[in-house]
Amino acid sequence: MTEEPRVGVFVCHCGMNIASTVDVKKVVEYARTLPNVADAKEYVFMCSAPGQDLIKEDVKKCNLNRVVVAACSPGMHEATFRASIVEAGLNPYLLEMANIREQCSWVQLDKQKATEVAKDLIRMAVAKARLLEPLEELRVGVEPTSLVLGGGVAGLRASLDLAERGYKLHLVEKLPTLGGKAARLGKLAHVDIRGADLVGSLTRAAASNSNIRIHVNSELVDLEGSVGTFKAKIRTAPRFVDEKCTLCGECFRVCPIEVPNEYEFGVSKRKAIYLPFKEAYPPIPVIDPEACTRCGECVKVCEPGAVFLDQKGTEVDVAAGAITLATGFEPYEPPEGEYGYKRSEKVLTLFQLERLLDEDGPTGGELKLGGSTPRSLAFIMCVGSLGTTEKAHPYCSRMCCASSLKNMLRIKDRYPETEIYAIYKDIRTYGRGDEELYEKTAERLVKYVRFEESPKVNLHSDKVDIEVYDTTLQEDLLIPVDAVVLAVGMSPSADMDKVRAIVKTGCSPEGFIREAHLKLRPVEAPADGIFLAGSVTSPKNIVESVMAGGASAAKVATLFANKEVRIEPIIAEATEEICSGCAICIAMCPYGAITRKEKGEKMVAKVDKALCKACGTCVAACPSGAMQQSGFKDIQVMAQVAALTERRGG
Amino acid sequence: MEKPKIAMYWCASCGGCEEATVDLAEKILDLTSLADIVFWPVALDFKEEDVEKLPDGSITASLINGGVRMTEHEHMVKLLRKKSKIVVAYGACSAWGGVPGLLNLYGEEELFSRVYREIPTVENPEKVTPQRSIKVDDVELKLPDVLPRLLPIDRVIEVDYYVPGCPPTPEVTWKAVEALLSGTLPPKGSVIGASEKSLCDECPLNETKPDKVLIQDLKRPHQVIPDPEKCLLTQGMLCLGPATRGGCQALCVKARMPCTGCFGPLDRVTDYGAKAASFVASIVDFQDEESIEKVMDRLPDPVGTFYRYTLASSSLGGRARRNKT
């Protein structure tokens, strides 16, 4: 710095908030004694118009080139005072604040001690202020293209809303078809429409919207960049069948391989070459590369010649300004044996039940288990939720009560003589119309049994016994039924870790992706430019997922509408004359912002200004001091530390 | 025209810096043709009183090695400061205290007791320790006092330049001498003769580093036969090259020994040991306390390792001396 620092100190009363505890006059007097302090003033409300004017006039009158404002938390008014000093002709980053309200007057009782604290904080702020340097804000243009990961209801809603707004986007879906879990549900609660048909309406709209480019059978394999300037790599696995296919079905007939059908949740089988389901989009079969033995039978029977066993995958690089994660959930998978799961065909999950009750399902909508229709059924609720068993999640999965009750009513409708038990830890019918469902089930004589301790399921050759202590009756019950439905909850999806590693977001304690703020910013990730929709953040039903999809699209649209992103310039930089290219910093950066670049014959570290998030971790690790963070340079922080006591500082 | 005068002196030193000067080999003759050496106890017969007789400021440059530990050192460096235009802290000990600076971890009583009485191989049945004075034939002979701590010379006198190394290499020494005699010198307080960058800049193994340098273990030199084509740090050896000033041409690393830091810190670093510890801890590739502690257990003496040459010049200067209240 070529000029001598001339610091102005402005101490705010904040009405009585500061002044009733801190002796402002003493503090101002003290500030005047500090080296390089050209002037010190006080005012009732420094953030008010006259307060700001006072600062501006003093800057001019006393030729100040650094400003310290001792007032409330910088979180409140740092931006205000930065703007003020700009009007006075100073760079906005020549301001330092001392927090003498939230962190002094409001937390101290003893006035004398509070005044001492305020003096110390101001001395430390002045010590740093002397060494502040002007900084220029960075502006980065935003690419108005989106990347939406996940083609379920949330992802589809988000995509449609953005496309209708006029923004282009890439919709990337891991499976060979759009639709997600909702497309595999039968008739939904309250709206009397099949899941596949509901989702189908969204899918058709997306397919016909020219702003949406759909990539199925695809995954995000790499992501670089940051908000406004992401560079994504999308890898599409080979489908082995192309659009020449006429869906004649001959290949399905001749394929010798059968594996459990994941689109039927294992209730039936599919071939190695298969169409995921009737309403799948795109309506083109796909070959499962792990099941296929490459026998070639399908190729032989394919008249249009649509099957290519040696098809290769493709990769495409995409520029995007925002990423929306809508990767959904997985049904809780009980460990084998939990409530008899996988030990009997009489025990099935809620999702498997949906398939059996769907008229387009593997049994044509007939509830047949092992060849016969059960005359009595027990729904064990809260499976995998509310901590009911060892591997269960501690949370409530929200959607299972309404889904289960809806299915109970459907079973009663089709098979009125069926006895149904609902064995539950809790019933949470909170949504619109759900309480009525609950009452209807009671009217249809569904028997509700409440447990604290998880019931025991005993499997016999033709029956199932359930032992449970009913807390309402305060009795041990032994309930014989023909079949058991496990109302499984929602788990974070299995490749959550993979997604998180690529997108670099944090996770919540339950293992879902963490939102920036639970209540105020529920569809944004903490990292700028990453948005969240649907059950990727926590269990949600279809209503909630669609809402989240729409909300995330609105957030993305706001980002795009602003056209550029401003980056606070308190970022790291390596001085090339000192940097030896030792590379220690590179592993420190979670954003991949640092690379080694060649400078002549040697190497130096280079920080990408748009990627640096200003944490300063690389600075503390830099063994030579070459890497420094603007606004938090070693000398600046050390000066602040040295001013801790009057011994050396101030 | 009179030749410029040069003085060289050793304080608490091992003699290695003197040897380094001798290592200039034939260039010593260049030195003697360019300058008059007016004081050099190890090699020449000038006495203290010869220095006292010189006019103040008449010595162009005094190169002082060794740290200030005895009152005699304090006296001599002050004398040389008075008589010199330029004072150079030559070598790690005078610049930062060097290895002897590690004595600052112990009190005088502790040290004397350990050295003269407790060490198992010491044969000292009468428990004799050095005395300050002794009477011999009615004459009192005095030895210099020990100061409470070993100090780098810049804590005692103003120092103009620093030449790093334990000892400085002949190349670095000659570069420094040339700079001193040329008259074109960097700002006062600078390090001369060496690099502005850390050792990695001149290390042939720097380019072999992977993108991310992370370690999961620390190995002592005797525990590993390093691959000579790969950065030693990435092989788990504790190489302090990244934190250490370059200029030595990576002699140790080329001999497959990790750098121990004898060229000291770079300009922006105020406490070498803290910075070195910071970078080493940063690259330990574990997130849980147990694994982290296990790696650090492999380093039995972190203070000795990271402050090997610089303890006396560090923020605390040695074991914290507490004021008695």
Added chain:
Amino acid sequence: MSEQFEPKIALFACNWCTYAAMDLAGTSRMKYPPNFRVIKVMCSGRVDPQFILEAFRDGADGVLVAGCHPGDCHYTEGNYKALRRMALLKRMLETLGIEKERLRLEWISAAEAARFVKVAHEMVEQIKALGPLQLSVQVRV
């Protein structure tokens, strides 16, 4: 001593978590001892061991480094680096004659105003029990 010893504790607070928690303590009018002097950093990962030694040298009787909980760092991993550095520094402090209890590493999230106040009270009591650090510092010539 005639006067009660009032420790001075340097507090390196990360902007997103601990500093916010302290602000929350203020908004909630909680009370804690007047012994802390805050140095705000963006992340606990910015805290260089040089700062801590400088703090002790310059009169701090204790140093508190506080950041986000592991897994919750605003910058994903900065606090893990802080954890590693503090682990090594604590070992060195023992050898350097400073009780390792004088350096404390805490994880305090933005919502945990009460936790901050508790830690503050605890640490002041602990440092009071240890007594003043009072280093005799060699001043440069």
